[in-house]
Amino acid sequence: MHNPLSFSTKFAWLFCMMSLTSQAEPLTQEQIGQLLFFDPTFSNNRGQSCSSCHDPASAFVDTRKTSANGQVSLGDDGHSFGNRNAPTISYAAAIPEFHYDPLLKEYVGGLFWDGRARTLADQAAGPPLNPLEMGMSDKRAIVLRLKENSSYHSLLPPKYQQNLHLEISDSDIEQIYSNMTEAIATFERSAFFSSYDSKYDKFLRGEYELTPLEDLGRSLFFSEKNVNCSTCHSLYPEDDSRETFTNHQYRNIGVPSNRNLIAHNRLAKEYVDQGLLDNPEVKDKRYAGKFRNPTLRNVAITAPYMHNGVFKDLRTVIEFYDHYNNPERQINPETGQAWQPPEYAQTVDLNELKAQPLTERKIEALIAFLHLLTDERYEHLLSEKTP
Known part of the structure; x- marks a missing residue:
């Protein structure tokens, strides 16, 4: 069939x-x-x-x-x-x-x-x-x-x-x-794939005014003293029109195994995705478990998230990052259980995951900013519950 x-x-x-x-x-x-x-x-x-x-x-x-x-x-x-x-x-x-x-x-x-x-x-x-x-x-x-x-x-x-x-x-x-x-x-390589016409792009051109929540999210995103997002998800100076919100490098952020996917594909229970080490050009085991930092453009509408699709919701992703720094953020909202351990624990980039704990409002602000990165033709796909 x-x-x-x-x-x-x-x-x-x-x-x-x-x-x-x-x-x-x-x-x-x-x-x-x-x-x-x-x-x-x-x-x-x-x-x-x-x-x-x-x-x-x-x-x-x-x-x-x-x-x-x-x-x-x-x-x-x-x-x-x-x-x-x-x-x-x-x-x-x-x-x-x-x-x-x-x-x-x-x-x-x-x-x-x-x-x-x-x-x-x-x-x-x-x-x-x-x-x-x-x-x-x-x-x-x-x-x-x-x-x-x-x-x-x-x-x-x-x-x-x-x-x-x-x-x-x-x-x-x-x-x-x-x-x-x-x-x-x-x-x-054509503009069909890269339109640069999101509300964020319009803001940079003076064609859109950010809401207070979006502006807070922008400040948090680019701040090196708060959530540190821009360390992996920016290549140019703040508010550069060429930004696709990735530095194109590889990181292990401690993503857990997707047990449902492992069962669905009938993989061995101990299956671990080696990430960058699966690339024939990479031989050093220090790079095992690392994956390319993806673009954040259109991230609000391109679920599921992570290399194995383990997270369904954008808010879950942000809470996952926060759990490294926030003792009150230890439960995965999608499962109602404690976060599972990293799929490949040996190479987790813990230093780059250090950040200030997030309040609920800061999470809402980051989500609002990430929604701004949606291309104009996809804005109708955004949730009606936009923060």
Whole structure:
């Protein structure tokens, strides 16, 4: 049984095909990438596209009811699930290439939670061949499907465009596949993914006035003497218009295991996600259990949270941070029980988790500020109970 396309994915694919292929001019690389992003052809059962797990209608996260209680994504085969939550790819164009910074003594950038894809194009190359995702057998099978649609023929070398029956060499398969993933990456670098039109952006341009609660949240967020959020979730000086609210580095903040997910995926009870250590370029065990700091843009509408989707609510995330410093914050509001121990306790960055205890009003203020980071087109998705 294959995973049926959602209505939004079908509509988006048909709309792209009609609007782009009807134009007289040849398609640009970005337009080809747009078609590819919504096209389910490149999954084994033709039932899943990039947009299935990164739905533009939901700030590029997976909101399908089939997604294991919303924690991880269902594959094209209709029964396989990954072990990590699919993060938003909004503002992913700002993520630098994966590298080790000798001055910071930190790994920086890269895609996926462990940075194993160095670039956007590398990331786009992964899901079609992943048996838990799109499940295609190899790159040749994908290239053969590219040949089925004339909209993609410009990705082929000229000799194949002139003779579609000509067998494609292995070396050309690699180049065509690279052309395809770079086209997807070009689309992902467009303003469609990074609009910078939230209320916070409008505030920076003098087009929106913060409420007292939002202003308090902003002050708290950027303060180094209060909650210390900006240590991991800012790259530029305060109120810089380029900010995507991450320094692109890797941290272990002591996230607990998601026992429900472990049971759902029938993993060993002692299963531990190694995080950055799963990246083939990383050998040092000091980096085990660390995950890339995600962007906070659209964070209010991209639940669940953390690499394993263990938290459902934004307030829970803030209370989780606060529990390290506040003796009155020792109960997980989602379970009514004490916070579970870290999944990988040996490398928790305790020094960076030090902060002043939060009052209820300060929590409400931080939530109000984080709501400000929602792109204009997603504001309708915010809870009616906005602080």
